[in-house]
Amino acid sequence: MALGAVARDGAPAEAVQCQQASADTAATADADASGWRIDCLRQQYQGKPGQWPRPWIDDGVPWQELAPVPPAQPPATAAEQARLILGTALFHDPGLSGKGAVSCATCHQAVRSFTDGLPLAVGEDRLMGKRRSQPLFAAPFAPLLFWDGRAASLEEQARGPIENPLEMNSSLEKARAYIASVPQYQQWAEAAFGSDGMADDEWLSAIASFVRVLRPASTAADAAIAGDTQALDDAQLLGLHLFRTKARCMNCHHGALLTDNRFHNIGLSFFGRRNQDLGRFEHTRDPADLGTFRTPSLRGVAQAGPWMHNGIFPNLSGIVRMYNAGMGNMERGNTTDDPLTPVKSPHIQELNLTDEEIKALVAWLEVL
Template sequence: MRLCLALLFWVGEVLADPTLVERYRQGQEHWPAATLDAGIQAEPLAALPTEPPCPASNPCTQASRVLGKQLFFERRLSGSGQLACASCHDPDLGWADGRRQAIGHNRQVGTMNSPTVVNSGYLQRLFWDGRANSLEQQAMASWLNPVEMAGDPDVAIATLQRLPGYAELFTNTYGDATISRERIVNAIASFSRSLTLTNTPFDQFMRGNTDALDEQEIRGLHLFRTKARCINCHNGPLLSDESFHHLGTSFHTVGNFKGRYSVTGDATDVGAFRTPPLRGVGKTAPYVHTGMAIDLDMLLSLYNMGWWQNAEIIGTGDETPQAQLSPLIKPLGLSTGELADLKAFLLSLTGDMPYMAPTAELP
């Protein structure tokens, strides 16, 4: 009975505005106003530019991308000689790893879910806590992290210098065969910027192909902008405000619970993690920084219920302030049909993930 009533309510809402889908097909100037909380300055939704910007200090060239790809799959950069960037960012798994938490050096289990590197070149802040401001910083940090690749740059450079194939690759990229830690991370960052997903059905729709989204997906887009409240955080061309919010996903003293607070020391940032962009979301489960949402249905259910405010744990000996649920998180009251529509829209953001076979290891 409850399911029938929910479906009837959902159908009634759709019939209340029979022109809704057509209004969305006519362009943004005809769309209903977005539902935004007070003080939220949301950027308009838009298609993503086909190429991310490249810093002047690390120009994107075909040669740097070829070298970067080789290094992205190069296990000998790691302390064990068994891990590469691709170990946690696998092209077969949406350039993530499909795990709740990453597994790194000596089978250490990390505290965070590995996000996809697809479209990472558009981001201003990297890592879940935003501690890196560029892909170059991110690549260096992951390479040196003792729980991730545990790399020793001097040892890795000496290893690459013994492999004749790298001399040609570095010469083609930088004009000479010198191998340095800066050149290594610059090439990896250049390759990462080439991994883009910019022609999803949603992007096509935003560029004027009004048939790129079907009616259910358009209803989902409408919910995304209104009743589902997603637009408060997932806006602009990136579908991310690139800010940090606490959802209830971190628990005091458990794992990496501090989030952005570790960077800023601001009590309002405890448990706050970066708003992820959403393109490719259908192929990058599990979700949130802990990987606790195993699929989209579970993720949407958690948002629909409004997450939760974690209770303070007394006597832990940890003086970190208690994380506070973001005021942007509220129970949504979405019906079964509305959840299906919203999921359909999110899947329209997936498109064809970039794929390439791993490079052959240089002898």
């Protein structure tokens, strides 16, 4: 059967060709402890992603092949450069908060893939929200922002935390007055906007200009996507293959930023329980959005924990094991007739990954 062909059961033929039937067979057929023949996978994973075995994608999913992250565009004019400098300073300035205690960078730290390392975001006066800080690498490319998609632009996203009483606990008026009191900001404003006084949409656009240039650090995964799969060790290569096939990850995590920027219910809304969070539904009140959350980018995912919208998973292995179990039954949907019961996405299914396959998949995630 030729590479890229599909077996009668719908599984790509490559998976059959490169996996041994049993551990005993694997031991005598140049396979590793997982039962996969790495030499076979290396033969198939040559060149760029378009030349690799086709991923397993559910019918109707508008997926995109893995691709390099688009580079940030450098400022084209002196005014754009000044706006970027101003936005970078404002992003890191706690003076925008009500008491000068927290900044955007408090919850979005570069060393943590622009999260904060906490299960739930903590704002001014140590008040805690009900969702964790989201990574920002996909933000420049996402049509809707925040876990629930309530912001339609980076400027709107920048405004939200400033006015949120659980986050920066301030107002645009107070933030504007603070900015006007900083002489350096007025100098940059003159260069960026032609006036030392800034309207709210101008200084918010400056913050957005900083977020637009955020990109993940280059890793072995980027080298592989560029065509050098020899940059991956055996476990990472197997993890890549599982990510594309048996683990079904690419139904939601694909393209350059490894996110579809859509909203899915993976079964973690805790419906009917104390920690209930109905996700996008709480913004739209559309029953189709019950329990759905925006798919996060997996770029830099190893540095972005703890994971999920509620920070419930402290390690990547635990996440993969829960996906392996089909996310279990975290909803009350099977025991209630409530019409507002969230319905888990059909993309979430039991995976039957072995322990060795789980380790390999984590190894791939760790280099994204």
